[in-house]
Amino acid sequence: MxxxxxxxxxxxxxxxxxxxxxxxxxxxxxxxTDGGAFEISFNKQGTLAFLSAQNNDTLSVIDIEVADNNQRRARGLMYRKSLPADAGMLFVFDEEEIQGFWMKNTYIPLDMLFVNADNEIITIHTNTAPLKEWNYASTRPALYVVEVNAGYCAQKQITEGDKIIFELSSH
Incomplete structure (x- = not known):
């Protein structure tokens, strides 16, 4: 029995x-994936342009995936093994305040750009360390955060003071 x-x-x-x-x-x-982790594909939901603070010239344009609610913001780019070269994630918050991010369960080294309500980049953390619980915070209140592959800001000469504009795709 x-x-x-x-x-x-x-x-x-x-x-x-x-x-x-x-x-x-x-x-x-x-x-x-072979390692048993989940590979989450990039899902283009719009485009974002980086504009020069000096003359408003376009420095770069990327495809974006949007994290605009608590669940999407909490997950972010965690568990992903790759991100297309000219792509990133735009985090949209409900209120402009000091924002802090960490890299726990994030396998991709990133540049993090913190952006205020005037669309000005106020803080950039470059080449963040994957899988670490260190806090990367904005130096002033931010309404948006943009994450791109590490080295992107240096390659495209994006600096604090530059601006962003974005357009979301209609579904």
């Missing part, structure tokens, strides 16, 4: 694991 119960429990467990793996791999934006 015990062996029948164990066999049934084992069968149910195998079916549950198989069903979970099947449904996870059916999502078009998520796949399981």
């Amino acid at each position: 015990k062996s029948k119960k164990l066999l049934i429990i084992g069968f149910i467990a195998v079916v549950a694991v198989a069903a979970t793996l099947f449904f996870l791999t059916q999502k078009k934006d998520t796949k399981i």
Whole structure:
């Protein structure tokens, strides 16, 4: 009798694991990598331009994914193994205040740009360390944060004082 119960429990467990793996791999934006981590695909939701503080010239344009609620902001770029070269994530907050970010569960080194309500870049943290719980904070109140691949700001000569403008795609 015990062996029948164990066999049934084992069968149910195998079916549950198989069903979970099947449904996870059916999502078009998520796949399981060799290391068992989830690879989350970039989902373009708009574009963002960096503008020079001196003359308003466009320094660069990127595709953006938007984190505009608590759940999306909390997840950010965590668990991702890559980010396209000319892409980033725009975090939109409800209130302009000191913002702080960390890199826990974030595998990609990033440049973090903190932006105030006037769309001015007020703080840049370059080449943030992956998988660390260090706090990267804005030096003044920020309404937005833009994350791009590490080295992007240096490559495109984006500095504090420059501005951003963005346009979200219609769904």
